[in-house]
Amino acid sequence: MRRLPTRLAGALLAVLALATATACDGASAAAPAASATGRNADRVEPLSPAPTPDLPVTVDSADGGRVTVGKADRIVPLSGSLSEIVFTLGLGDRVVARDITATFQQAAKLPVVTRGHDVSAEGVLSLRPDLVIAETSSGPREAMEQIRAAGVPVLVVDPARGLDDVGTRIRAVADALGVPAAGQRLTERSERRISAVREEVPGTGEKPRVAFLYLRGSASVYLIGGSGSGATSLIEAAGGIDAGAESGLTKDFTAITSEALVRAAPDAILVMSKGLASVGGIDGLVKIPGVAQTPAGMDRRVVSVEDGVLLNYGPRTDQVLESVVRQLYPGGAA
Numbered sequence: 001m002r003r004l005p006t007r008l009a010g011a012l013l014a015v016l017a018l019a020t021a022t023a024c025d026g027a028s029a030a031a032p033a034a035s036a037t038g039r040n041a042d043r044v045e046p047l048s049p050a051p052t053p054d055l056p057v058t059v060d061s062a063d064g065g066r067v068t069v070g071k072a073d074r075i076v077p078l079s080g081s082l083s084e085i086v087f088t089l090g091l092g093d094r095v096v097a098r099d100i101t102a103t104f105q106q107a108a109k110l111p112v113v114t115r116g117h118d119v120s121a122e123g124v125l126s127l128r129p130d131l132v133i134a135e136t137s138s139g140p141r142e143a144m145e146q147i148r149a150a151g152v153p154v155l156v157v158d159p160a161r162g163l164d165d166v167g168t169r170i171r172a173v174a175d176a177l178g179v180p181a182a183g184q185r186l187t188e189r190s191e192r193r194i195s196a197v198r199e200e201v202p203g204t205g206e207k208p209r210v211a212f213l214y215l216r217g218s219a220s221v222y223l224i225g226g227s228g229s230g231a232t233s234l235i236e237a238a239g240g241i242d243a244g245a246e247s248g249l250t251k252d253f254t255a256i257t258s259e260a261l262v263r264a265a266p267d268a269i270l271v272m273s274k275g276l277a278s279v280g281g282i283d284g285l286v287k288i289p290g291v292a293q294t295p296a297g298m299d300r301r302v303v304s305v306e307d308g309v310l311l312n313y314g315p316r317t318d319q320v321l322e323s324v325v326r327q328l329y330p331g332g333a334a
Contacts, residue, residue: 042104042105043105043106044087044106044316046087047189048090050093051090051091055071055072056178062136063156069130069131069176074129075091075096076095076132076133078133078134079099079101079114079138080103080308081314083102084316085170085174086173087104088186089174089182091179092107096127097110097111097112097123097127099114099115100114101307101308104308111123114138117138119134119144119147121144125150129152130153131153132152157169158172163194166187166315166317167190190318194237197318198237201237207239208239208328209246209264209265209267210235210266211242211266211294212231212235213256213275215276215285215288216275217278222255224254224256224260225252226245226250226252226254228250228252229242229253233313234317235324238328239328239329243264243265243266249264256288257289258289260290261294266294267299267301268296268301268328269291269294269302270305271305275307276304282300282302285297286300303328304327305323
């Protein structure tokens, strides 16, 4: 799936890891995202020409330390979002492993060394990495300590919470790889494309209320996102209102109840594509208690985006936003 991204923590991470592994084993790391995010969305679009790292560099790490990167010939990003950034910077040929959430085509054949924030230290170290790039939620802690104890530099990057974090994360990774100019180029490209999509959002009519639901039918997990889910920024950029947050849900995620859905009263429901499939599609979604009684359920108004990119807030966020806008306003007007 990104992830659900780093915002899901605690017990939910364990459920997420299981659900992600179940969804991705077999037919693979992912169904093509093109139907969910537009142009060639199952591939990233690397910068050209590819930059050449100027190393060594010493940079700040989000865990409070300083990391010196002497080589970047063998890179292990521990999330799909971080893999996406490295590949899009033009350095994908240096990546030697992936997280199961790195679902784009260029990374599909790499060995998986982490599933839903469950890092295999032995798997990472067996690939002799020069640099490991991690999220603040990467773990377990013992695995991360084992990697550091082996002398491998580990850069920790702050999680993405919204569109404003796109450039920050790109530049953090680019600086650590010794390609700051490429990081600035990619930031500018990403922000320009996001702005172009936002300009196409219908500006008339009442703003649609959109509820972000996290669903894993196989694990009986049905959650509604609140102000900390990470979806608010995306929903607002698409011209909507985060119905969960606006209804007073302050936690990241809350178990779905009929009462919570009535308060949220969404006009549309935002879901990850594998989550929607796990409950039997839209027909199954409206059977979840309370959904059919919402305006979204009555109208069967559902916005579905590929798990691996929905909340990445990275180089493909413009495609995600474009997909959300297209599905939210199928007639071109709010």
